[in-house]
Amino acid sequence: MALACAAFVGTHFLMSHPFRKGLVRGLGANGFALAYSAVSLALFYWMIVEFTRAPKGDFAWPVGPFLWGVATLVTLVAAILFTGSFVRNPSLPGAPDAMATQDPAGVFKVTRHPMMWGFALWGIAHILVAPRVDNFIFAGSIVFLALVGAKAQEIKKASLSGVEWDAWLRRTSYWPRFSMLPSAGIGPWFAGILLWGVATWAHPYLGVAGAGIFRWFAGI
Structure with missing residues (x-):
């Protein structure tokens, strides 16, 4: 693996x-x-x-309701960031340079890399509730790729876009400002909750442990 x-x-x-x-x-x-x-x-x-x-080895730390609650909230935030990243994203391939001169809106008020942080938070949440060696490698690879890849993306965009990207860097943050999440807008929240709900509901059908609110509703 x-x-x-x-x-x-x-x-x-x-x-x-x-x-x-x-x-x-x-x-x-x-x-x-x-x-x-x-x-x-x-x-x-x-x-x-x-x-x-x-092989599924032993957990590195005990996992109880508290960590499951934390992971549930973290994956919800990840879903909101991910779904909102498709709107007015100057980092997407083919996005016009002028897009980077606009004021950040939606989830870009939180971080300029909402898609990457969505992947990273997903990986972190899954490590929290399944702290096994195999998951450290699998989910850890996704976290590493997302966060280091985001920095590498900034270097590439700076060389291609110049002053437009520099302006975007000044108005946005690499690290998530979670206090800005409520101002991300109805669209990302609605789409994120929908994605999060479907994904957590589907867990048992994918052969993995119940997750999210369905973990408690199912009485697991």
Whole structure:
């Protein structure tokens, strides 16, 4: 499983940075996007397969209702950040440089990397309630890729966008300002709660422990 996780993380960094220009030149922008997505999905599937096969060892710390409650709230915040990241996001591929000159709105009031922090918080929450070696590797890889990848993305955007991206950096924060979450807007909150509800409801059907409010409703 460690090999699959290393391949997933490594190819993301290689294809996003040192190999990107050559691949775009050879495949074209659309071809590169397709190849990048295909490689990422294939390696993520490999990660999941290896994770399901990995031996489940003992927990590194006891997990009780308190940690489950914390993880429930953390995954809700992650879902809100993730769903809100698709609206007016200057970090997305193909986003116009001028978008970075706008005032931050929605979840970008919280952090300029809501998608990455959504992934990272998801990973942290799952480590909290399943502190096993296999999960440290699996979820830890996602946390590492999200947070280090966000910083690498900033370096790339700075070289491509210049003053527009510098202005965006001055008006936003890398680290989440959770006090701004209530002002993210109805859209991200509604979409986030919906995603969070469906994802937690689906846990037992995916062969994993019940999660979120459904954990208590199911009497687990």
